[in-house]
Amino acid sequence: MSEKVLMKGNEALSEAAIRAGCRHFFGYPITPSSEILEYLAFRLPQIGGTFLQSESEVAAINMVYGAAAAGARVMTASSSPGVSLMQEGISYAAAAELPCLVVNVTRASPGLGRIPPAQSDYWQATRGGGHGDYHLIVLAPFSVQEMADLTILAFDLADKYRNPAMILADGMLGQMMEPLEWGNQPQDPPVKEWSVSRTESRDRRLILAAPISDEGLLELNCHLVEKYARAREDEQRWQSYLVDDAETIVVAYGTAARISAEAIESLRKKGHRAGLIRPISLWPFPAKAFAGIETTAGSCLVVEMSSGQMVDDVRLAVNGRIPVRGMGLGGGWIPTPEMVEEEILKS
Amino acid sequence: MSTTNVERVLFERPQSLVALPFPYCPGCSHGIINRLVAEVVDSLGISERVVGVTSIGCSVRCWKHFTYDMVQAAHGRAPAVATGLRRVMPDRIIFTYQGDGDLAAIGTAEALHSAARGERITIFFVNNAIYGATGGQMAPTTLLGQKTSSSPYGRDPVAAGFPIRVAELLATLPAPGYIARVGVFDAANVNRARRAVQRAFEVQMEGKGFSLVEFLASCPTNLKMDPVKANEWVQKELQQYFPLGQFKSPEE
Numbered sequence: 001m002s003e004k005v006l007m008k009g010n011e012a013l014s015e016a017a018i019r020a021g022c023r024h025f026f027g028y029p030i031t032p033s034s035e036i037l038e039y040l041a042f043r044l045p046q047i048g049g050t051f052l053q054s055e056s057e058v059a060a061i062n063m064v065y066g067a068a069a070a071g072a073r074v075m076t077a078s079s080s081p082g083v084s085l086m087q088e089g090i091s092y093a094a095a096a097e098l099p100c101l102v103v104n105v106t107r108a109s110p111g112l113g114r115i116p117p118a119q120s121d122y123w124q125a126t127r128g129g130g131h132g133d134y135h136l137i138v139l140a141p142f143s144v145q146e147m148a149d150l151t152i153l154a155f156d157l158a159d160k161y162r163n164p165a166m167i168l169a170d171g172m173l174g175q176m177m178e179p180l181e182w183g184n185q186p187q188d189p190p191v192k193e194w195s196v197s198r199t200e201s202r203d204r205r206l207i208l209a210a211p212i213s214d215e216g217l218l219e220l221n222c223h224l225v226e227k228y229a230r231a232r233e234d235e236q237r238w239q240s241y242l243v244d245d246a247e248t249i250v251v252a253y254g255t256a257a258r259i260s261a262e263a264i265e266s267l268r269k270k271g272h273r274a275g276l277i278r279p280i281s282l283w284p285f286p287a288k289a290f291a292g293i294e295t296t297a298g299s300c301l302v303v304e305m306s307s308g309q310m311v312d313d314v315r316l317a318v319n320g321r322i323p324v325r326g327m328g329l330g331g332g333w334i335p336t337p338e339m340v341e342e343e344i345l346k347s
Numbered sequence: 348m349s350t351t352n353v354e355r356v357l358f359e360r361p362q363s364l365v366a367l368p369f370p371y372c373p374g375c376s377h378g379i380i381n382r383l384v385a386e387v388v389d390s391l392g393i394s395e396r397v398v399g400v401t402s403i404g405c406s407v408r409c410w411k412h413f414t415y416d417m418v419q420a421a422h423g424r425a426p427a428v429a430t431g432l433r434r435v436m437p438d439r440i441i442f443t444y445q446g447d448g449d450l451a452a453i454g455t456a457e458a459l460h461s462a463a464r465g466e467r468i469t470i471f472f473v474n475n476a477i478y479g480a481t482g483g484q485m486a487p488t489t490l491l492g493q494k495t496s497s498s499p500y501g502r503d504p505v506a507a508g509f510p511i512r513v514a515e516l517l518a519t520l521p522a523p524g525y526i527a528r529v530g531v532f533d534a535a536n537v538n539r540a541r542r543a544v545q546r547a548f549e550v551q552m553e554g555k556g557f558s559l560v561e562f563l564a565s566c567p568t569n570l571k572m573d574p575v576k577a578n579e580w581v582q583k584e585l586q587q588y589f590p591l592g593q594f595k596s597p598e599e
């Protein structure tokens with residue numbers, strides 16, 4: 001049974017979290033993510049959930065850690081500087097293998113930045129972000145529909161891998177309104193046998209971010225490597241658009257992918273063969289999408305609203321088979337479809 | 348004359364302590380305080396309901412010694428972690444165990460705000476006037492003039508400010524149900540401390556909000572004193588700046 005509504009991206013994401021069974025939110029206000037906090041402050045008490053406005057993002061992520069340890073589906077949402085403050089806690093959650101969702105509706109530029117859309121937190125999101133060898137499962141929506149759908153998926157993947165997951169969006173996706181179709185009610189979240197929740201007498205349980213011994217620490221790290229290898233194999237997600245005969249393959253995610261798709265459609269009408277690979281999972285990066293592209297394509301153009309971050313991953317995936325160029329700038333620069341068209345034609 | 352052979356157990360390991368020697372230095376108060384928590388959990392019969400949250404400091408591995416569910420928090424964040432646990436599990440009894448660097452420096456905000464919210468958790472706060480785990484640096488509770496590895500000329504209030512009286516500070520807030528400072532430097536005070544631990548748990552169980560017990564504690568290793576001298580220092584010097592007492596209770 002599906003139902004069509006018109007919704008703002010941040011609100012769609014929040015309502016999707018509720019549909020996914022999330023009943024606990026801890027967070028601190030920051031534009032352009034605050035609608036998530038406000039929406040859940042309004043909705044969660046209606047359905048017996050917990051909304052808590054924390055004293056800081058540092059506190060928020062550690063509350064998330066506690067709620068995840070208790071076996072709940074739990075989330076926080078913030079924007080770039082706030083997500084920077086959460087990094088120690090996210091690293092602890094990765095070490096303790098606590099599933100949770102962190103939403104970053106980014107700001108632009110280092111420092112305080114400002115709120116125009118930007119994609120300059122790609123490195124932070126996909127390289128773990130905090131200290132130690134770990135990864136988040138990072139999903140990048142490009143529509144209001146995906147703000148909702150990928151949120152539900154992110155909770156499922158977090159539980160499947162016992163790992164924090166992240167939705168990486170920007171102010172445009174957060175603020176814009178689009179029609180959205182609610183699919184079937186997702187399945188109930190799994191019961192977490194490892195958590196400290198207790199319904200009956202049992203042995204004690206421990207949630208530890210640091211194992212007992214040096215050997216234990218190595219063991220944990222080997223286990224994480226194995227887990228991330230599984231995720232790399234099974235969870236690469238992307239959309240390929242008009243790539244089969246494309247001479248130039250544009251690679252872009254989120255807002256930059258919307259703009260690039262427009263440029264590609266316009267060029268196609270003029271007889272130029274361009275196509276788009278749109279990574280949906282930023283980690284694991286969809287390297288599989290690039291298998292065999294050299295048979296038709298002469299080059300890749302990476303369009304991002306940063307001074308060039310994802311381009312690194314595209315170069316690794318393409319591995320020198322064809323040239324890879326980047327186009328982009330952080331700080332709130334938004335390319336027009338015409339600018340992308342022009343750049344494609346240079347190849 | 349009949350001979351009765353009455354054996355009376357005077358001292359034994361609390362049920363909720365694992366049979367493992369404590370990892371602490373000789374004369375360290377952490378062992379006594381760990382034990383007091385375990386004794387009270389036993390006497391209240393709540394071990395199945397308890398969840399402990401450890402902090403970063405010398406007591407980082409106290410989870411090994413308790414028989415309850417335990418969760419390890421980042422440095423200073425135990426009250427936030429406890430808040431998360433609490434909001435998911437309203438029927439559990441939740442405590443944190445934190446040192447003075449952990450609670451009164453890096454984690455001041457989390458401690459203060461969990462108290463301000465009246466979060467239904469209990470904090471056991473170990474004030475030994477020093478950073479134990481990292482080798483005896485100055486803590487927010489280090490006394491004026493006290494020499495530490497990072498205040499080698501003695502704590503100077505011009506450069507380093509004054510020690511923080513956490514119990515008094517938090518007692519200014521309306522929400523906390525119970526706040527007390529106790530010592531563990533002699534038998535009479537250990538008994539008082541045990542009663543405070545019990546009261547703190549009871550306040551939580553009665554739904555009367557946040558509770559905190561601050562322990563004046565001894566770190567002979569970093570005070571560079573033998574255990575007896577270190578204990579005397581806590582009793583004389585530390586207690587002078589940090590008076591024992593009850594600063595907040597539901598009866599008030």
Ligand SMILES: Cc1ncc(C[n+]2csc(CCOP(=O)(O)OP(=O)(O)O)c2C)c(N)n1
Pocket residue numbers: 403404405406422445446447448449450473475477478479480481486
């Ligand atoms: C973010 C962070 N900063 C610093 C440290 C290093 N560190 C570990 S324990 C500690 C201080 C512990 O002192 P205290 O809380 O007084 O506990 P004690 O060891 O005296 O029991 C510090 C600074 C850390 N683990 N994490």
Ligand code: SF4
Pocket residue numbers: 370371372373374375376377405475479480565566567568569
């Ligand atoms: S260093 Fe100090 S606080 Fe740490 S175990 Fe030794 S005596 Fe106790």
